[in-house]
Amino acid sequence: xxxxxxxxxxxxxxxxxxxxxxxxxxxxxxxxxxxxxxxxxxxxxxxxxxxxxxxxxxxxxxxxxxxxxxxxxxxxxxxxxxxxxxxxxxxxxxxxxxxx
Amino acid sequence: xxxxxxxxxxxxxxxxxxxxxxxxxxxxxxxxxxxxxxxxxxxxxxxxxxxxxxxxxxxxxxxxxxxxxxxxxxxxxxxxxxxxxxxxxxxxxxxxxxxxxxxxxxxxxxxxxxxxxxxxxxxxxxxxxxxxxxxxxxxxxxxxxxxxxxxxxxxxxxxxxxxxxxxxxxxxxxxxxxxxxxxxxxxxxxxxxxxxxxxxxxxxxxxxxxxxxxxxxxxxxxxxxxxxxxxxxxxxxxxxxxxxxxxxxxxxxxxxxxxxxxxxx
Numbered sequence: 001x002x003x004x005x006x007x008x009x010x011x012x013x014x015x016x017x018x019x020x021x022x023x024x025x026x027x028x029x030x031x032x033x034x035x036x037x038x039x040x041x042x043x044x045x046x047x048x049x050x051x052x053x054x055x056x057x058x059x060x061x062x063x064x065x066x067x068x069x070x071x072x073x074x075x076x077x078x079x080x081x082x083x084x085x086x087x088x089x090x091x092x093x094x095x096x097x098x099x100x
Numbered sequence: 101x102x103x104x105x106x107x108x109x110x111x112x113x114x115x116x117x118x119x120x121x122x123x124x125x126x127x128x129x130x131x132x133x134x135x136x137x138x139x140x141x142x143x144x145x146x147x148x149x150x151x152x153x154x155x156x157x158x159x160x161x162x163x164x165x166x167x168x169x170x171x172x173x174x175x176x177x178x179x180x181x182x183x184x185x186x187x188x189x190x191x192x193x194x195x196x197x198x199x200x201x202x203x204x205x206x207x208x209x210x211x212x213x214x215x216x217x218x219x220x221x222x223x224x225x226x227x228x229x230x231x232x233x234x235x236x237x238x239x240x241x242x243x244x245x246x247x248x249x250x251x252x253x254x255x256x257x258x259x260x261x262x263x264x265x266x267x268x269x270x271x272x273x274x275x276x277x278x279x280x281x282x283x284x285x286x287x288x289x290x291x292x293x294x295x296x297x298x299x300x301x302x303x304x305x306x307x308x309x310x311x312x313x314x315x316x317x318x319x320x321x322x323x324x325x326x327x328x329x330x331x332x333x334x335x336x337x338x339x340x341x342x343x344x345x346x347x348x349x350x351x352x353x354x355x356x357x358x359x360x361x362x363x364x365x
Binding site: 020024027028031037042053060068080083089092 | 238241
């Protein structure tokens, strides 16, 4: 199980520095591809929608892993984030029942 | 330069004094929400508007007072963050976890509206609307790059570099809000408002709530800019900036999902 990070000691953690500009280039590239995909005809919705969702998850993962440094940081932070995402999915799943 | 407590056993840790400002912030927010409820009824619309404006003024005053007290305590009295710097980071990740739930519910609502009627967001599906939102997305992605480049700068000990990237972040965030306001005006012209339909209320609540987060981020960036220019961050001690960065990137992540699941579907 992940342990909470220590609250004592040094101010910052030393970890490898990601290529921030490279990550930005990927994010911009994925966004342009998303725009291209969004113009696909409605008949191709069965491909279009999953593609858009995959690109959104890829972009969000890049930001979380490299800009928010979750790849190098305490796993406890990842646990906090994933529990938030889990409950968000749960809320989304049961939303229609509440709306009825 | 900072020294560890172990190096200097006589070193005392000064925590900021207890503050009343969070209480005023809560009162202001309660007034704002109460005003919103009254404003929804035509009989009490004026009272609602008054309460909302009053609540907003109290909230802004409380935020200003709270920030000023904190900066004074940190710069003048060298007070430490309660629980140490890592506690601030832990608190921000906890906050982000809870925010996921709120934004998850709001985005899910928009997806269900789309599943019911795939043409519900037709007003967003023209070239001009997509161009506007794409420019805004580019601004927010670039602002995230500014934040991490600012972090890299202060890790090299370049305080002026950090100030430059912070100013860039604030400008791009402000531009995002300005463009969002322009987008809203275009939708209002097409009679799509907060109360016109389920799509309108869902869309404006979700994007408005996100815009509020961007606004808070811009204010935070400006406060940190002043703090930096007054010698607030060093190469060794810049956790406050890292915590701000986590917030800003999270706001960016939320926008990534809004852009795809609300505008492009």
